[in-house]
Amino acid sequence: MESETLALDLDDNGFPIDSLSSEEEPVDRDSEKVEERGLVIPSAVQNTGSFALDFYAGGTDWSCLISKEKCSGNKGLVQKNLFQAWGIEKPSLIPSRSSISFSPPRKRHCSKRIAEDRSGTERPRICPFYKKIPGTSFAVDAFRYGLIQGCSGYFLTHFHYDHYGGLSKRWSHGPIYCSPLTARLVKMCLSVNPLFICPLELDTEHLIDGVKVTMLEANHCPGAALVHFRLKDGRCYLHTGDFRACKMMQSYALLTSQRINVLYLDTTYCNPKYRFPPKEDVVNFVVRTTRKYLEKQPKTLVVVGSYSIGKEHVYVTISQALGVQIYTDPSRRRILQSFGWPQLCGQLCSSGQTSPLHVLPLSVLRPESLKEYLKKYSPQFTAVLAFRPTGWTYSEATGNHLDLIKPTSKGNITIYGVPYSEHSNYEELREFVKFLRPERIIPTVNVGNAANRDKMQSYFQEWLKT
């Protein structure tokens, strides 16, 4: 099912009222955000406008963000909301068309841009302001809104459904810019017309519609990129997509040489309670635990959960440590092979009987489902040891003492939730922001709730104070 049937409500600041309710596809999402659905507090407080006030009350001249017509005769920034501040019209019932300068012929599917709400009323899906890069005609991870007025380039930061949702073989609204690996996945998994796919090599400056664009490694899933935009007037914007901030990023020349004016930040875990450990510590714990179980019970089947791409490092490390191959179903195997990583490709196998290490969708990692799964491989395997690698399994009580993690056990099925995250923890976010010292920060995750946005803004102000 595609997001083309979904309606999206925006509040007065242009944020989705419930940004997660629009995610329906269970296959290719970022697994950490899937679980987030259960944790998000319902948006009880909306339309407070305080985020909007904070946003431009800091003394920065935001006039470049306002369309020319709106600027004239309106010197002070007295817009009531961010729709006005960014020169975006509030949703109207009939979406208008615009011309986009891109060569491939395209059919427009205006009818698909209209979705029905619960009452059956038709309304258009409007792209939130924070998905549009000001001063450019670009949008980032904004495919579910169909044709965006005036947009000449659609950037995709990585291949997780909550970012590419809306892309399909019918896509015809303009060029899609992404990393080469993401480009391969878009073509292979979604059958998007290759004429629309524009791979951009990482660490290389590309001139697109007068804007210098550079993709940088994001330390998230394979192919994930940070996108750096340098405008003609010298302003720089950095969109992190999803990322896990790390020391390596502090050596990116582009991030050290010039100040970032606006940082669009992955705020999945922007809360001091999330202090989960480095990925290496978690992977070492997983390998240690696996060895321990195999010593006790050599006929143990080891299962690693993963929704789509991401978490490869967990099972590749187990595979290398134990000297065993990795079994996955054919569709995942095809995706993994497309990465072109020799150390991964060489370890994949097509028979579940010949490998004690299986990769399964996270949804299968429940005692009942694993019990059923084990039956297929009995009597060769008599027990299952499974790992759910996601930051949401982090518990403050356990902290970084991974050996204190208590698994869920039911008979011969043991499941460990391990805080292996491909998003930044709170400390990493803070360190990254303190290093970057951007003029402004726009959070891109957990923004569906005004109270959350306010809290995040207060953290940002604190970090930028000293």
Ligand SMILES: [Zn+2]
């Ligand atoms: Zn992601």
